[in-house]
Amino acid sequence: MAGEESMAEKVLDIRSMTMTFGGLKALQEVDLSVRQGEIVGLIGPNGAGKTTFFNCLTGVYPPDSGDILLIPPDKKAIRLNGLKPNKITEKGMARTFQNIRLFQNMTALENIMVGRHCRTRAGVLGAILKGPHTRSEEKEIVSISYTLLHNVGLGQFVNEQAKNLPYGAQRRLEIARALATDPFLLLLDEPAAGMNPQETERLMDLIQTIRKSGVSILIIEHDMRLIMRISDRIVVLDHGVKIAEGIPEEIRKNEMVINAYLGTDEGAA
Amino acid sequence: MARFSREKILSDFRQSILVSVWFMLLTFPIMVIRVNTVQKTVQWKWERMLMLGVGVFFLSYIWRYLMERKENRPKDEDKIPWNQRLLSEKKYFYPFISVVFAFSVFLPFFVSEYRVNVLITAMIYVVLGLGLNIVVGLAGLLDLGYVAFYAVGAYSYALLNLHYGINFWLALPIGALLGALFGIILGIPVLRLRGDYLAIVTLGFGEIIRLILENWGKFSKGPSGIANIPKPxxxxxEMNRSQSILFIYYLMIALVIFTIFVVERLQNSRLGRSWVALREDEIACQVMGIDRMRTKLAAFALGATWAGMMGVVFAAKTSFINPASFTFMESAMILSIVVLGGMGSILGVILGALVLILLPxxxxxxxxxRMLIFGLSMVLMMVFRPQGIISNVRRSYEYHEPAAAEGD
Known part of the structure; x- marks a missing residue:
């Protein structure tokens, strides 16, 4: 499976990205790429720098050095370094958060509608005058958002405030909100955290459906069963360094990965 | 229920005794000792202490009952609040709005000129509150210097009229525009900050504007102010005094309606949603593709627009302005209106303004x-109804599913 897809075009290409916080090297010269239609898993022990990696990618922190290239299908590569988060989202990369960051007091539908922001235009005057263009745009926002909400299986929660949703539903809503920005690359930060086995199973189906719709996915996850089953390729980080990369079977057998997770004799000394 | 168990009754009793003893001690010097300076005697009014003690004892029971009721109140999430039904269901909304409209149109014929003047002031505060509501209630930016833009509007009319003879109707949009412009100018450096820092800095900017007006005599005539500002x-x-008051009254009704219309549309627009999202979570908001600075600036400038416009009306109404009208107290007042009324709720802010201006x-x-009642009611409000008189309800959307909705 990975063999035939490795021919596909890259959509994300990161070259030797480094990020330090004071003396702490959170990421050291990490290379990573995602090809079109691929699901890439990013794993590593706690504190390996996975979430920092996402934050650098999405412009929440500016990386110290390295290149982040986003390559929209059939278009020229865009260097993301130094761009603001909202600009990066506009280019077609969306994300979810490890600790759910929904707009708590807005309804589920409104959360997704906010995601449509960067794909719509109505400004102050448009809002006040509410001309035919604004009206049709608003209608479109509602219908797209509603469809997305339905597609992640939350149709019954349309006008429910986000904070009142069950935990698993909140995670799904975050994914729907990210999809509302029309991304071709989706970053998921521990989407299965805190989910029960049934919810995880449904989440896996959802991720596969998203991939089939043509969105490439980069996913951080601690649930090994999930990551081994859905990833085409896995990248392992430990202490900010990439220690392994390969298809799930290779990673499962890799000495360094096992050591990173379980510790070595030297490491314990 | 454990409510009437023996321990509960005893502990309640003990607590109330404690509270009343504490109050008796606290008020001992002012309530009991009466020094007669003429006869050089000291009177001990012990009976007052007793009365206070008994009073506080019962009050503490009432307080506890209210607190308990508040905590045990069943959460009726499904029930739609009356205010939302009033506004969203057409069969209630149109009769309601026409009654309010008719009432306010005919009101000036039944009350004194003085009352009409007070009503004009109240309506000015309604608009100011609605303007600040955009900044504080929707976008969640705590602005303590809102009065600065009010001053900008007032002085722009006064000065433009003084030097260039510009009339009220031209000054109204100019004041609004200048308000917006100042909003953007002040906003660019200030809006990089968040929360408490933003509050302090806006407070500072508000004072700076006032101090400039006070000290730059050549420009603003300083503390002596500008007089003889023509009425609209x-x-x-030709209008005599009372006719012109009536005129401003109807003008204000029109402006209030205009403001409600615009704010309502803004609230339910793409921009309004991004303000609320920004208030809820700044980082998530940016990652969803919203330009933080631009969105905040839009909120700040639009809020300032109303303040600028009301400044012009205020100058025209009083026909005299000086910097003393634009102190921090004004900002605090407008903020209280928004908080007391209900942040983010249009109806709430209107009620808040009417209560806070008309009641005193x-x-x-x-x-x-007055200040005692004001403070007490604020405290009680924040304890029992922190969301304001009328809480903001998110709009619900109805969507009629087309064939496409089969994804699940």
Whole structure:
């Protein structure tokens, strides 16, 4: 499976990205790429720098050095370094958060509608005058958002405030909100955290459906069963360094990965 | 239920005794000791202490009952609040709005000129509150210097009229525009900050504007202010004093309606949603593709627009302005209106303004206790109804599913 897809075009290409916080090297010269239609898993022990990696990618922190290239299908590569988060989202990369960051007091539908922001235009005057263009745009926002909400299986929660949703539903809503920005690359930060086995199973189906719709996915996850089953390729980080990369079977057998997770004799000394 | 168990009754009793003893001690010097300076004697009024003690004892029971009720109140999430039904269901909304409209149109014929003047002031505060509501209630930016933009509007009319003879109707949009412009100018450096820092800096900017007006005598005539600002009129129509008050009254009704219309549309637009999202979570908001600075600036500038516009009306109404009208107290007042009324809720802010402006006028008899009542009601409000008189309800959307909705 990975063999035939490795021919596909890259959509994300990161070259030797480094990020330090004071003396702490959170990421050291990490290379990573995602090809079109691929699901890439990013794993590593706690504190390996996975979430920092996402934050650098999405412009929440500016990386110290390295290149982040986003390559929209059939278009020229865009260097993301130094761009603001909202600009990066506009280019077609969306994300979810490890600790759910929904707009708590807005309804589920409104959360997704906010995601449509960067794909719509109505400004102050448009809002006040509410001309035919604004009206049709608003209608479109509602219908797209509603469809997305339905597609992640939350149709019954349309006008429910986000904070009142069950935990698993909140995670799904975050994914729907990210999809509302029309991304071709989706970053998921521990989407299965805190989910029960049934919810995880449904989440896996959802991720596969998203991939089939043509969105490439980069996913951080601690649930090994999930990551081994859905990833085409896995990248392992430990202490900010990439220690392994390969298809799930290779990673499962890799000495360094096992050591990173379980510790070595030297490491314990 | 454990409510009437023996321990509960005993502990309640003990607590109330404690509270009343504490209050008796606290008020001992002012309530009991009466020094007669003429006869050089000291009177001990013990009976007052007893009365206070008994009073506080019962009050503490009432307080506890209210607190308990508040905590045990069943959460009726499914029930739609009356205010939302009033506004969203057409069969309630149109009769409601026409009654309010008719009432406010005919009101000036039944009350005194003084009352009409107070009503004009109240309506000015309604608009100011609605303007600040955009900044504080929707976008969640705590602005303590809102009065600065009010001053900008007032002085722009006064000065433009003084030097260039510009009339009210031209000054109204100019004041609004200048308000927006100042909003953007002040906003660019200030909006990089968040929360408490933003509050402090806006407070500072508000004071700076006032101090400039006070000290730059050549420009603003300093503390002595600008007098003889003409009232609004219509060309070819002479108006006496009471007619012109009436005119401003109707003008304000029109402006209030205009403001409600615009704010309501903004609230339910793409921009309004991004303000609320920004208030809820700044980082998530940016990652969803919203330009933080631009969105905040839009909120700040739009809020300032209303303040600028109301400044012009204020200058025209009083026909005299000086910097003393634009102190921090004004900002605090407008903020109280928004918080008391209900952040983010249009109806709430309107009620808040009417309560806070009209009630003190009606309670002139208790004028010495005005600040006391004001403070007490604020405290009670925040304890029992922190969301304001009318809480903001998110709009619900109805969507009629087309064939496409089969994804699950």
């Amino acid at each position: 009129g219509i060309i070819g129509l 006028e009606e309670l002139r008899a208790f004028s010495q206790y």
